[in-house]
Amino acid sequence: MLQNPASKYRPFVPVRLTDRTWPDATITKPPVWCSVDLRDGNQALIEPMDIERKIRMFEQLVKIGFKEIEVGFPSASQIEFDFMRKLIEEKRIPDDVTVQVLTQAREHLIRRTFEALEGVPRAIVHLYNATAPVMRRVVLGMSEDEIVELARSNAQLFKDIAADHPHTDWTFEYSPEMYSDTEVEFSKRVIDAVTDVWQPTPQKKCIINLPTTVEHSSPNIFADMVEWTHRHVNRRDSIVLSVHPHNDRGTGTATAEMALLAGADRLEGCLFGNGERTGNLDVVNVALNMYIQGINPGLDFSDIDGIRATVEYCNQLPVHPRHPYVGELVYTSFSGSHQDAIKKAFSARQEGDIWDMPYLPIDPKDLGRSYEAVIRVNSQSGKGGISYLLEAEFGLQLPRRLQIEFSQVVQREMDALGTEFTANHLWQIFRKEFGMDVAQAPQYRLAEENGEVTLNAKLHWDGQERVLEGKGTGPIDAFVQALSQSLDRSVRVMNYSEHAVGEGANAQAVAYVEVRVDDSHTVFGVGMDANIVSASIRAILSGVRRAPAVQAAAV
Numbered sequence: 001m002l003q004n005p006a007s008k009y010r011p012f013v014p015v016r017l018t019d020r021t022w023p024d025a026t027i028t029k030p031p032v033w034c035s036v037d038l039r040d041g042n043q044a045l046i047e048p049m050d051i052e053r054k055i056r057m058f059e060q061l062v063k064i065g066f067k068e069i070e071v072g073f074p075s076a077s078q079i080e081f082d083f084m085r086k087l088i089e090e091k092r093i094p095d096d097v098t099v100q101v102l103t104q105a106r107e108h109l110i111r112r113t114f115e116a117l118e119g120v121p122r123a124i125v126h127l128y129n130a131t132a133p134v135m136r137r138v139v140l141g142m143s144e145d146e147i148v149e150l151a152r153s154n155a156q157l158f159k160d161i162a163a164d165h166p167h168t169d170w171t172f173e174y175s176p177e178m179y180s181d182t183e184v185e186f187s188k189r190v191i192d193a194v195t196d197v198w199q200p201t202p203q204k205k206c207i208i209n210l211p212t213t214v215e216h217s218s219p220n221i222f223a224d225m226v227e228w229t230h231r232h233v234n235r236r237d238s239i240v241l242s243v244h245p246h247n248d249r250g251t252g253t254a255t256a257e258m259a260l261l262a263g264a265d266r267l268e269g270c271l272f273g274n275g276e277r278t279g280n281l282d283v284v285n286v287a288l289n290m291y292i293q294g295i296n297p298g299l300d301f302s303d304i305d306g307i308r309a310t311v312e313y314c315n316q317l318p319v320h321p322r323h324p325y326v327g328e329l330v331y332t333s334f335s336g337s338h339q340d341a342i343k344k345a346f347s348a349r350q351e352g353d354i355w356d357m358p359y360l361p362i363d364p365k366d367l368g369r370s371y372e373a374v375i376r377v378n379s380q381s382g383k384g385g386i387s388y389l390l391e392a393e394f395g396l397q398l399p400r401r402l403q404i405e406f407s408q409v410v411q412r413e414m415d416a417l418g419t420e421f422t423a424n425h426l427w428q429i430f431r432k433e434f435g436m437d438v439a440q441a442p443q444y445r446l447a448e449e450n451g452e453v454t455l456n457a458k459l460h461w462d463g464q465e466r467v468l469e470g471k472g473t474g475p476i477d478a479f480v481q482a483l484s485q486s487l488d489r490s491v492r493v494m495n496y497s498e499h500a501v502g503e504g505a506n507a508q509a510v511a512y513v514e515v516r517v518d519d520s521h522t523v524f525g526v527g528m529d530a531n532i533v534s535a536s537i538r539a540i541l542s543g544v545r546r547a548p549a550v551q552a553a554a555v
Ligand SMILES: CC(=O)SCCNC(=O)CCNC(=O)[C@H](O)C(C)(C)COP(=O)(O)OP(=O)(O)OC[C@H]1O[C@@H](n2cnc3c(N)ncnc32)[C@H](O)[C@@H]1OP(=O)(O)O
Pocket: 040, 043, 073, 075, 076, 077, 104, 105, 106, 128, 129, 130, 139, 140, 150, 177, 213, 276
């Protein structure tokens, strides 16, 4: 890279707009959406879509709810032409959808475009020519006057050809290509020349589309340009002002949102931001940004994974795992403190509450994503995520101190393996750690007399069968007495809790006990059984068995 980039790159010259109003505006309603997946998106693919893929994409766009869809550039290739014909001849265009096609301002391409549209009930025909200084000078070799005349004469050609096809409801669209790099005064000159020809009215508007063909400036500068154009073009009340952002600086979404604040009525973009170079505006992103502000965007992304699958199939390009709203990982927290906050917020949340969830700007359920995927556990995770998964998947409500103790066990396994752990992994570790797979339910008998419980039990311990007897105020107390005597150790239960897991015939009790053996640290034991007393006895045995190892690890 250069030490002095200014020797090669120049800063963008901002518009002089001292009374801008857009910073105080807010977005209160959705724009007119236009998908350009089948045109700008398609022209940017390594392998452009075949007809079958184009149909799949078209049907997906209709299903999402787009009412304006740019379906191609019919003069560019036979496949583009044929696709347009297929939609028309097979009557595949729903009554509430208008197809749009693009053409350069060149006569033979325009004629071919209208030929492709023969018989269409409604269509937006989109004309463009470059207006930016570098394009005027280097590519087209035309003066400003010649560019204005190029736009004007081809706008006239549109009007003439359309007049010969009165059975179609035509809407005209014009784009000064590279508007983002064109002097605003010159863009106005060209736009006014075009609308002079088309003579749109408030009843029959034309579309003027302002592309950031390449993002040259920060979004606030583009917003100033849009507001300037919005305030200065002739016939504003007869124009649908559209923007077509690209994403070269990574600010396509901000550009679109600020353009809406600055007066734009319509947005062109692609699903998940496909398109030339760094892509077009990601319409899903903007629509869902509105949704989480409480605005219905009028586009339906309830099955966002299904939409992603279609888009990946048609474009033959993957969507990044961290892509906003749709990426595989965007509803997943690995960090322990994030997991802890999400777990607490889910527990505190009541049905019908306003969504107020730390680290989750949208309810994944609204997009057809599930809560199970919200939290995953790796070496960055803490007790929150681990206990969330055990509760969500296996119904365990671990006491807080047990959460801490068990997270240390998991952390040691993580450090050894270095991989992500699923809920099933955690469950296996949990069962092993607490000896839940060992068939250690003792056989026992209980008798009660004068408020005192006597427990007789048989137990396998360290390869021996032991016969136990103890008395106490209840079964747990009696078992602890019996065990203490048999092992010749002091066993005390410091804390006890239990709850049910599952329902009906499959219901199980799960007991958590915190025991102290002799003067060791307290240690947790867990037991599960259909019978509550058996679950408690299993839990005590689990804790006593774990005590030496836990004690050794603590030293
Ligand atoms: C920013 C955008 O995304 S705009 C949309 C771009 N989309 C596409 O390009 C779709 C795919 N494109 C194509 O299939 C082809 O480029 C076509 C069919 C449109 C044109 O093909 P060709 O006529 O072979 O031209 P090609 O693309 O190679 O070059 C462009 C030529 O058109 C000229 N040109 C471009 N726009 C205009 C215009 N409005 N008026 C006159 N000439 C123009 C260029 O100066 C260049 O001329 P040159 O060959 O004399 O130097």
